[in-house]
Amino acid sequence: MNTIPIVYILSDSIGETGEIVVKAAISQFGSGRVDIRRIPFLASEEQVDEVLSEVEAVGGIVVYTLVGPELKSYLENKLHELNLAHVDIMGPLLNAFSKVTSLQPKNEPGIIRKVDKDYFNKVAAIEFAVKFDDGKDPRGLLRADLVLIGISRTSKTPLCMYLAHKGIKMANVPLVPDVTPPDELYQIPTNKIVGLTIRPPLLLEIRKERLKTMGLSPAADYASPERIFYEIDYALSIMRKIGCPIIDVTNKAMEETAAKLLDYYRKGAM
CATH class of the missing domain: 3.40.50 (Rossmann fold)
Structure with a gap:
């Protein structure tokens, strides 16, 4: 690997899932060297704009695990507008489960960590x-x-x-x-x-x-x-x-x- 990639992990929870997936992916390239910048608890369009401004300036990949539909939609529109490399980790899986089960996700950030x-x-x-x-x-x-x-x-x-x-x-x-x-x-x-x-x-x-x-x-x-x-x-x-x-x-x-x-x-x- 000639350069050390920068990966921005955006999440409306803590971003742990995204980091695990990124580390698993980077290990396939024979090197564990990657600059991971986790941005947890995203809650506003202003925060999204601030992060994407940095990504646009320094380059990098955006990995996101947002489940809140409004903020996720805003993020995806901005990513396409700025033509930034990005990967949606949760979206495809949630869509597949919805299609098979005919159920709708709760779209609640951090639900896996809620204690009962x-x-x-x-x-x-x-x-x-x-x-x-x-x-x-x-x-x-x-x-x-x-x-x-x-x-x-x-x-x-x-x-x-x-x-x-x-x-x-x-x-x-x-x-x-x-x-x-x-x-x-x-x-x-x-x-x-x-x-x-x-x-x-x-x-x-x-x-x-x-x-x-x-x-x-x-x-x-x-x-x-x-x-x-x-x-x-x-x-x-x-x-x-x-x-x-x-x-x-x-x-x-x-x-x-x-x-x-x-x-x-x-x-x-x-």
Whole structure:
């Protein structure tokens, strides 16, 4: 490429779509060198005139993603009048969708970035899962959509975060023989609690690896077979006392366990 092109990206939103397309196009010429000048939030004919005056003076390509019909029409008339090189990214695609579906576009700038109720629910659920992870605050158990209980290394936290991204308020409580479970655990409806267990041989290997990554001896009591059997028996006794369903996570992908938890949640929400 002998010269570095100047590309003006005009948008009535932030112009991100146009920039992505321009960068994809320029990569086909064996060079990523391009002078991209993004002009976002165009809202008036005066702004259009100002930008096109600069383009006319220095040369360049105009790429636009305007969806507002009036301003778009004005821009296109000026581009043809000034004989400037230009590309409409959104127009042809919107026209194709309209032709196939017989629907009309909303022509609303930045609509893809507008947050909705589902987005806020997801953010709130993630914050909830972080705040009430690992039994930090038992009061959160009464507000959770679903509570996971189990011994260490049964994937309680990863599962909580996975489901939180689906907008479900999750909390979890580790079951440790030396620590009495919080009273709140027995105040929650049984259909809002799920116990997680795992087979001892696999848990033994997981805990040994955990100790190794922490620079600790794999011979620690945390990874001893006797301790593991003791913890599992204790946890199962609590789960049976509560009367909650129990999932064995041994050799299960997180998505598989999460699917079962979603099923329990949906049944409990009915």
